[in-house]
Structure formats: C-alpha cells, structure tokens
Amino acid sequence: xxxDPTRRNEDEYFARQNAELLAQHRTRLDAERRARxxxxxxxxxxxDGGAMVERSHHGVTIDLCPDCGGVFLDRGELELxxxxxxxxxxxxxxxxxxxxx
Numbered sequence: 001x002x003x004d005p006t007r008r009n010e011d012e013y014f015a016r017q018n019a020e021l022l023a024q025h026r027t028r029l030d031a032e033r034r035a036r037x038x039x040x041x042x043x044x045x046x047x048d049g050g051a052m053v054e055r056s057h058h059g060v061t062i063d064l065c066p067d068c069g070g071v072f073l074d075r076g077e078l079e080l081x082x083x084x085x086x087x088x089x090x091x092x093x094x095x096x097x098x099x100x101x
Contacts, residue, residue, distance in 0.1 A: 029076055058084040
C-alpha cells in the first residue's frame with residue numbers, strides 16, 4: 001500500500017485525463033448518432049430487420065433489437081464499455097482488498 005502523495009497525485013491526474021478523453025469520445029459518438037437520426041436513417045437490425053431501439057449501458061448508448069435481443073455497437077462504443085468495465089473491476093478489487101489507489 002503506497003502512501004506516496006506524488007503517486008496519488010499522478011494517479012488522480014491520469015484519472016482526470018481519462019475521464020476527459022472518455023467524455024470527448026462520448027460527445028462525438030452522440031453527435032454522430034444524432035446526425036444519423038436527423039437524416040432519417042432509422043436503424044434496422046441486421047439479423048431480422050426489426051427496428052432498433054437505443055439503450056444506455058454504463059453511460060454508453062447501444063442499439064438493441066427488441067425482437068431478437070441482439071445488441072449492436074457503433075465504432076468506439078466497445079472501447080468505451082471496456083474502459084468502464086476496467087474501471088469497475090479496479091474499484092471492485094480495491095474494495096475487496098481494501099487497497100487505496
């Protein structure tokens with residue numbers, strides 16, 4: 001367990017940087033999604049042709065087919081979800097082992 005304030009400041013700096021980059025990435029993806037919706041490009045399920053609906057999962061908007069249950073991600077959304085999952089795992093491990101970052 002490190003009590004080094006320099007290390008803690010460094011960790012906080014990179015956590016802020018990561019949060020800012022994720023926010024920028026989410027903003028860009030949301031803008032692309034809005035542009036498609038405004039253009040009237042209704043999303044259809046590639047599997048069964050059903051109308052897709054949008055759902056939010058950990059702050060990432062994903063496309064879901066209510067008919068077949070398929071989940072579809074736009075470019076970059078998988079990486080956002082992986083990053084969220086990595087952060088969640090780190091927090092869970094920290095709580096489990098009472099390790100402070």
